[in-house]
Amino acid sequence: MAASCEKILHQSVLELDNKQANVTLTPKYIAVEHIAKHKQGEGGMLDVKMTTIQCQVIPLEEVIAVQPHTANIAKDKFKMRNGGALYQAVELQPMHPTLFDVYIIKRAPKHRWRQKMLTFACKDHVTCSQWVEKIRDEIFAPGGKRPRQLLVFVNPFGGKKKAPKVFEKVRPTFDLAGVTMNVIETERQYHARDILQTYDLSTVDGVMCVGGDGTFSEVLNGLLNRSNKDEGIAQTFRHQPARPPLRIGVIPAGSTDSVVCSTIGTNDPLTSALQIIIGDSVGVDVNALYKQEQFVKYSVTMTSYGYYGDLLADSERLRWMGPKRYNWSGFKKIVMNKAYEGEVSFLPAEKSNGHPRDGTTCYTGCVVCQRAGKEAELANKALSKCASAPAFDLGSGEYSDGSLNPDGWRTVSGKFVAINSVTVSCRCPLTPEGMSPYSHLGDGCMDLILVSDCSRVDYLRHMARIPRQGADQFDFNFIQVYRVREFQFRPAFDPEEEGGEEEGQAAEEEDLRSRSDGAASLSSTGGSQKSLKHSPSQNSVWNCDGEVIDHPKLHLQVHCQQVQLFARGVENHNMQEPEKCPVCCNPCSRC
């Protein structure tokens, strides 16, 4: 046997696929050295020599379960007196099994994970039970990251209403891995969020939801509201929320599943289940939303005004159409091509945080997110020592103490077809690279995309690039993109302000006049645009993680890696290094 470069916990010669193999257990791996027998020597002096022909490794963190081999079920048929047949199922489980099964993760195309079973044969029952016990001890070591008990919310209403079926499909994998669950089927909107306010969270290791982004958003808000309450944090303007003690897992069963696609790379329920089971974690940024300095909710995907706000408001009335409602409403809103007037003020992120068009994709183990996570940790500690955060004046857009550099704020005003703030890449099956492909999961920034008023054809050209791999959807003179930490929008016609509505009507009349004249103008401090034939003066609504917020004046602040999700991040298969074998110390393939 070769010298090992890791501590050996257990080692035996076993059989895998009817071939002998030297199997070694270390704290991180199971290494399988396949052995070949050669006959050497001459005449009657033949000698059998064993050589290692191939070495393969199984990372222990990717072992789903281990158990004595489950035998086949034999069915015996008995004739009954009345002519019927009675079947008796007999499980041929040996009293002292000598085979054990290791269930591992296998990579499939398009970021999907599948389950694979390896059956090892031992020389006797004692060796078999030793292996099962020792592997279990390692994968379920105390203080490990795998959840053993989950609180599960199943939303029977979202998506194509298939969440209960999706859950039943993945449930056997959780059973196999020994994860127990308290399952609650949601009965109404905000049911999951409300339950989380009083549930005894100390009895579970995580919260899982089966549904779409709306269901996830409820769990996220429920957990953050709860942790703020437990820590005595008031949700005042620009508060620093408390981090929830539990991770969130999402089994996709919605219409867009943007959270899952952005954090895993696919909306495949089994892949999500496997990442939850092995306890993968990734820190994800969270936005706090305020209207008129009043806290509204937290969000993680996209907060949009204009096109996507109108699309959502329209599609909510067409839920009976299922996920196709988004295509129909999207088409209608493109035809209408509305633009809304207002002012966007934003605090740009530091240059070191990159730019929405810098070509840096956020993959598993992203260094940008790792650095941001460490910085946020330090900043949170420093902030917790202060009496309170500096006050921010929504009117002037400035901080009271100047410590956060109010001069850094910039303003762009004009008419916008869309204002999109993207916190994670917002991938979904229709846009595999996302709404902002180089956005990061946990860098403490949002990508702000300002689409100024443009022709219908131009907007379509922009939209057509979003699903196309490698196409730069921001490369248009009517689009500005910024990486920001905070922003606010003030509509030209604020319905809350005195005279807002009359002003709105006056502007609408003015707009009609200018349309008939065929000319209008627009000013922008961040770059000027040409104007615009259409501009209904009334305001749009915000689309916040798939929920309509019917108030145009909004303020968003991002909080770096405020929650942990059961997910690995999107794996970069081109960059994956082979595992280093703990026995031969060379790069080896996976089993």
Ligand SMILES: Nc1ncnc2c1ncn2[C@@H]1O[C@H](COP(=O)(O)OP(=O)(O)OP(=O)(O)O)[C@@H](O)[C@H]1O
């Ligand atoms: N029993 C229920 N009846 C009605 N609504 C419910 C029920 N349970 C949950 N909900 C609400 O359903 C909404 C939509 O669910 P969900 O977001 O999972 O589906 P979706 O909107 O189709 O998917 P996506 O957000 O991915 O596009 C959630 O915001 C949630 O509040």
